[in-house]
Amino acid sequence: MSLSIALTKGRLEKKTVAMLDQVGYGTQNLKDKGRALVFEDTIKPVRYFLVKSNDVITYVNHGVADIGVVGKDTLLERESGNYELLDLKIGKxxxxxxxxxxxxxxxxxxxxxxxxxxxxxxxxxxxxxxxxxxxxxxxxxxxxxxxxxxxxxxxxxxxxxxxxxxxxxxxxxxxxxISARVIVNKASFKLKREEVLQFVQDLESVVKSDADTNQ
Structure with a gap:
């Protein structure tokens, strides 16, 4: 079962892609994107799309994206009915x-x-x-x-x-x-629980690795 992931355009996008690279995701299409906005992972069953921070919450709210990466500032300003599962410790x-x-x-x-x-x-x-x-x-x-x-x-x-x-x-x-957070649509968490948790665990391993390196 594939995942759709909304990424915040700009600096968070680049830092998130760098984290995904560390755990074996195929992000080449995101790096050679031109004017495209939707990208297939070349290794895993994942589709990414790039939107503004406020729209990350909107797409996840409506279930168009299973997962979103967005700044805590946006989450605090807007009510989000989604699960916040991970602090990525980037965009601080x-x-x-x-x-x-x-x-x-x-x-x-x-x-x-x-x-x-x-x-x-x-x-x-x-x-x-x-x-x-x-x-x-x-x-x-x-x-x-x-x-x-x-x-x-x-x-x-x-x-x-x-x-x-x-x-x-x-x-x-x-x-x-403030830092970047991983949010998950509640219905997606039920229907795609295994895939969602695997994605979160993959990124969590990078967060822990970076923390150990910086100690």
Missing amino acids: CKFCVASLPEKKVFNKVGHVKIGTKYPNVARKYFLDQGIDVEVIKIDGSVELAPILGLADGIVDIVETGTTLKENGLVILDEVCD
Whole structure:
């Protein structure tokens, strides 16, 4: 029985393919892809397709993909009715609260305005802190929001912090760690349990091997 796997385009895709290579999957078609979006594994009964991170959840939700590889940031922002079976330990970064040094985000009288691409994550974080928040959805460079006075601060993904520093922003708090996760459609887990678990175990062996190497 074959598996359909949705991969997040870009850096996660390349890192996931590198992991699959380590455990004997035939990923050559993914490396020589041109403009194609659907690829057959050349060794195992697996079909891959490349989509944006939000769409990974959509395809897995609807059972078009049995398995998806997607960042925890996307899973936190969107409700996913799927099983999360494995942390791949790749694509590591953090959700952070940041602003200009002079902004009193946590001590402001009245509600605080927060600019973000992740309104659900931001809202939950501030409500958990007991802070009244107005979340402003921004699709572009969120760093501009406090600089131009649109917001008191931002909630965004931070990998190195370089972009924040270059724009004069500082990290005020770390919300949570983020990395790529393997998610599985619930029906697929029942119908293709053996195949799904084998795929997860294959990737888990790479995660453990990399952890041992880095110790």
